[in-house]
Amino acid sequence: MANRSGTVHGVCNLCEAICGLLLTVEDGRVSGVRGNPADPLSRGHVCPKALALPDLHEDPHRLRHPVRRTADGWQELGWDEALDLVADRLAGTARDHGRDAVGVYLGNPNVHSLGSMTHGTAMVRSLRTRNTYSATSVDQLPHQLVAHLLYGHQLLLPVPDLDRTSYFLVLGANPMASNGSLMTAPDFPNRVRELHARGGRMVVLDPRHTETARVADEHHFVRPGSDAFVLLALLHVILGEGGERPAPYVDGLDAVRRAVEPFTPERAESRSGLAASEVRRIAHELAAADAAAVYGRVGVSVQEFGLVSQWAVQVLNAVTGNLDRPGGVMLTRPAVDVVGRRLFGRGHHGLWRSRVRSLPEFSGELPVATLADEILTPGEGQVRTLVTVAGNPVSSTPGGDRLDRALAGLDFMVAVDVYVNETTRHADVILPPTTALERDHYDLVFHALAVRDTARFTPAVLPKPEGAMHDWEIYRELTLRTARRSAGRPPLRARLVRAARMRLSPTRTLDLLLRTGERRLSLRRLRAAPDGLDLGPLEPHLPERLQTPGKRIDLAQPLVLDDLARLEAAPAPDPDTLLLIGRRHQRDCNSWMHNAERLTRGRPRHQLLAHPDDLAARGLLDGSTVRVSSRVGSVEVEVSASTTMMPGVVSLPHGYGHRRAGVLMAGATALPGASINDLTDPERLDVSGNAVLNGTPVTLSAC
Ligand SMILES: Nc1nc2c(c(=O)[nH]1)N[C@H]1C(S)=C(S)[C@@H](COP(=O)(O)OP(=O)(O)OC[C@H]3O[C@@H](n4cnc5c(=O)[nH]c(N)nc54)[C@H](O)[C@@H]3O)O[C@H]1N2
Ligand SMILES: Nc1nc2c(c(=O)[nH]1)N[C@H]1C(S)=C(S)[C@@H](COP(=O)(O)OP(=O)(O)OC[C@H]3O[C@@H](n4cnc5c(=O)[nH]c(N)nc54)[C@H](O)[C@@H]3O)O[C@H]1N2
Ligand code: SF4
Ligand SMILES: [Mo]
Numbered sequence: 001m002a003n004r005s006g007t008v009h010g011v012c013n014l015c016e017a018i019c020g021l022l023l024t025v026e027d028g029r030v031s032g033v034r035g036n037p038a039d040p041l042s043r044g045h046v047c048p049k050a051l052a053l054p055d056l057h058e059d060p061h062r063l064r065h066p067v068r069r070t071a072d073g074w075q076e077l078g079w080d081e082a083l084d085l086v087a088d089r090l091a092g093t094a095r096d097h098g099r100d101a102v103g104v105y106l107g108n109p110n111v112h113s114l115g116s117m118t119h120g121t122a123m124v125r126s127l128r129t130r131n132t133y134s135a136t137s138v139d140q141l142p143h144q145l146v147a148h149l150l151y152g153h154q155l156l157l158p159v160p161d162l163d164r165t166s167y168f169l170v171l172g173a174n175p176m177a178s179n180g181s182l183m184t185a186p187d188f189p190n191r192v193r194e195l196h197a198r199g200g201r202m203v204v205l206d207p208r209h210t211e212t213a214r215v216a217d218e219h220h221f222v223r224p225g226s227d228a229f230v231l232l233a234l235l236h237v238i239l240g241e242g243g244e245r246p247a248p249y250v251d252g253l254d255a256v257r258r259a260v261e262p263f264t265p266e267r268a269e270s271r272s273g274l275a276a277s278e279v280r281r282i283a284h285e286l287a288a289a290d291a292a293a294v295y296g297r298v299g300v301s302v303q304e305f306g307l308v309s310q311w312a313v314q315v316l317n318a319v320t321g322n323l324d325r326p327g328g329v330m331l332t333r334p335a336v337d338v339v340g341r342r343l344f345g346r347g348h349h350g351l352w353r354s355r356v357r358s359l360p361e362f363s364g365e366l367p368v369a370t371l372a373d374e375i376l377t378p379g380e381g382q383v384r385t386l387v388t389v390a391g392n393p394v395s396s397t398p399g400g401d402r403l404d405r406a407l408a409g410l411d412f413m414v415a416v417d418v419y420v421n422e423t424t425r426h427a428d429v430i431l432p433p434t435t436a437l438e439r440d441h442y443d444l445v446f447h448a449l450a451v452r453d454t455a456r457f458t459p460a461v462l463p464k465p466e467g468a469m470h471d472w473e474i475y476r477e478l479t480l481r482t483a484r485r486s487a488g489r490p491p492l493r494a495r496l497v498r499a500a501r502m503r504l505s506p507t508r509t510l511d512l513l514l515r516t517g518e519r520r521l522s523l524r525r526l527r528a529a530p531d532g533l534d535l536g537p538l539e540p541h542l543p544e545r546l547q548t549p550g551k552r553i554d555l556a557q558p559l560v561l562d563d564l565a566r567l568e569a570a571p572a573p574d575p576d577t578l579l580l581i582g583r584r585h586q587r588d589c590n591s592w593m594h595n596a597e598r599l600t601r602g603r604p605r606h607q608l609l610a611h612p613d614d615l616a617a618r619g620l621l622d623g624s625t626v627r628v629s630s631r632v633g634s635v636e637v638e639v640s641a642s643t644t645m646m647p648g649v650v651s652l653p654h655g656y657g658h659r660r661a662g663v664l665m666a667g668a669t670a671l672p673g674a675s676i677n678d679l680t681d682p683e684r685l686d687v688s689g690n691a692v693l694n695g696t697p698v699t700l701s702a703c
Helices: 053-056 079-097 110-112 112-128 141-151 188-197 227-242 255-259 265-273 276-288 308-320 368-374 400-408 472-487 492-503 506-517 523-527 558-569 610-618 663-669
Strands: 006-011 022-024 028-035 067-070 073-076 101-106 133-135 169-170 201-205 219-221 292-296 351-352 360-362 385-389 412-416 428-430 452-455 533-537 578-583 608-610 625-630 635-643 649-653 696-702
Touching: 073 360, 073 412, 079 385, 079 412, 079 428, 079 472, 101 112, 101 368, 110 112, 112 188, 112 385, 112 472, 112 492, 112 506, 133 368, 141 308, 141 558, 169 227, 169 276, 188 201, 219 227, 219 558, 227 255, 227 265, 227 276, 227 308, 227 558, 255 558, 265 276, 276 292, 292 308, 308 558, 368 400, 412 472, 472 492, 506 523, 608 610, 610 635
Parallel strands: 101 133, 101 385, 169 201, 169 292, 201 219, 385 412, 412 428, 578 649, 608 635
Antiparallel strands: 006 022, 022 028, 067 073, 067 428, 351 360, 452 533, 578 696, 608 649, 625 635, 625 696
16 A cells, blocks of 8 residues: 555544544654544544544554563564464364364454454354353343344344434433444534534433533432333333333333333332432423433443343333434444344344353353353363453453453463453463554444444555554464364365455455445445545334344343343342442543553543542541452552442442553553452343443442
8 A cells, every 4th residue: 555645534443433533644654633524423523532543553562563472571473473373272272172162252342343343253253162252241232132132133223313312311321431332423522512402301310420411401320230120110100101102013012011010110219219200200201202212321231130221221212102213213224234234143142051150142152251260160161272352351351350360271372452461461472463543444333323324434544564464364364274274174165265255355345245235335435435425314214124023023022021020039239338330431442542641641530439428437538548349359449539429339440450461561550540340240140141340339448
């Protein structure tokens, strides 16, 4: 690729907002970053993280060559040698111990890379192991399972029609910091301003008075883990009063009405702290609104009743007539319809169970909360070799401390990653791909979850350096080299088809998908419109797009309704126990980017936030270092008194606590803070298999 200079279109892939950028490129370096005002989706928006993209690119600590861990530290090795070594070990483990002895963990940045989407999944599939894990089971698993159950496909996820709604009820999400999730909504602050300008309202339920709560019309505290009681009580009121107006293709309403009978507003009040009168009022407002959208995100997913809660969110939208109507929640119609084109399967749950704890798989993945068990417990199928791709499960999954110890005992580990972090420090080999500025991008995933239909292709901004590999090339090589070494190889024809697919670049694959898509676009069309093509606001698509039998939605799902008994029986938390929740900040990016000086300078934000009354009751001083202990572990961290916290609730950001990492994360090791996932409990799971990361009972004491 020729060197580009001057003003060049770019894209930020650090979060789901996929902001369009204009970059100043001089002498092969990016010297300036700003938002692209002509981008039809992001409209010029950027946050401070985009400004750190060039820092990431130039970070001397970022890996640029494969490295091998030796007794004398990390040593560089050539690509051929590294790839052969890894392929030998992957094939050898499968041959000697069976395919399930190879485990895989896929982290969050995978969904932000085109090459990962086109080639990474194929690599994982080629390993044919049941020990596949990802960040899904510490994140959106309940959303996908509910979509699978109600709409027939795990990725048929209705998105709030943020630009047209008049009543936006938000639970457990902080889009002012996160920029939206499963709702690609760049420029969220202005989109909220526009909501207000057209007379709409935003109501936020969260145990912390968040940045989003600050710009909302109303914020109410709810105790962590109690959302199911609130959501079911909203349904109780609406269905009890006969206020429902579901679409004709919705079934199961009577069963739902019976099921929510016991979940009264009074009960919701006793569990959540939200007054019964407020529950009734919100139910009435929701039912009466011209167009309303109920939206629950990470705070509602990673809790004990994540599946019930996410189901109730969908059911509320359906019974109030807001599913599939402008201003309600709607499906996108992206240029590459990943659902209709069957790029992802419809999903399945519980087809098999994990070896040690008998936990259900979801769409071929096991809950990551049991990864350490599968590594530590001897027997057939024990994980002996692990592949991690763009992830940091020691920091991001419950019981991180135990996983850290488990990884140390593996026979072999390979990481595809650009840093040595808490997890990859255990790898025998790390294979670093090019960075986002060096590769072409089209967002297969987040266009499909955006509040407006657009399509944008962004060619690489900087040339691929000599001797570097793109992620998809690494996946191709690992797949083909491992297959060559494997026993029981598939027939020649199947091998040739796979090799041909793996050799087709992501960009060529994309072109084929665009050309054969229902919008009949092409790479050429997208190249000619570098700001992105505006394909218009969301449109109604139901029931045609449903993938359920008879194109009907059955709300009365046994997996959910059966879990209501567990909810009814759940003991109320002891009022004297503090409950720990997580948080995100605009300048943090899960567990990485903490060595970007631009993002870490300024006011520290690693502290445990606690209500001043909770500190006073324990004789603890604001600013002191406290010991936080849970069933599984304890950490020491500075505490900060904050009236933004609901009394009885404390909060730590996730992704902090870099004390474990090796020398290459030097910038980040200096950062104070502790890992919240040394406190979260891997034994606590939702019925979906998702980890419970919020509402962890903890005690505080002086250090
Ligand atoms: N307690 C608690 N825990 C949580 C959460 C919470 O809210 N509370 N949130 C959960 C959620 S939603 C998520 S998604 C997970 C995230 O958890 P993970 O996905 O496990 O972790 P990340 O911190 O996103 O790690 C990203 C890694 O990818 C590497 N990387 C960055 N770009 C690239 C690239 O282009 N290619 C490759 N190969 N590697 C790259 C980075 O160096 C970093 O090591 O954490 C979860 N954990
Ligand atoms: N700046 C930045 N942006 C990000 C990320 C990042 O790390 N930094 N991560 C990206 C990723 S991987 C994801 S998945 C998204 C997540 O996007 P969001 O879901 O918007 O993320 P959070 O800020 O974690 O919001 C969760 C909220 O839930 C609240 N909460 C905790 N427990 C409960 C509970 O039991 N009930 C209720 N009602 N609320 C609760 C928390 O106080 C918090 O405000 O953000 C993405 N965007
Ligand atoms: S909101 Fe920030 S991190 Fe997210 S895509 Fe936009 S610039 Fe990047
Ligand atoms: Mo996430």
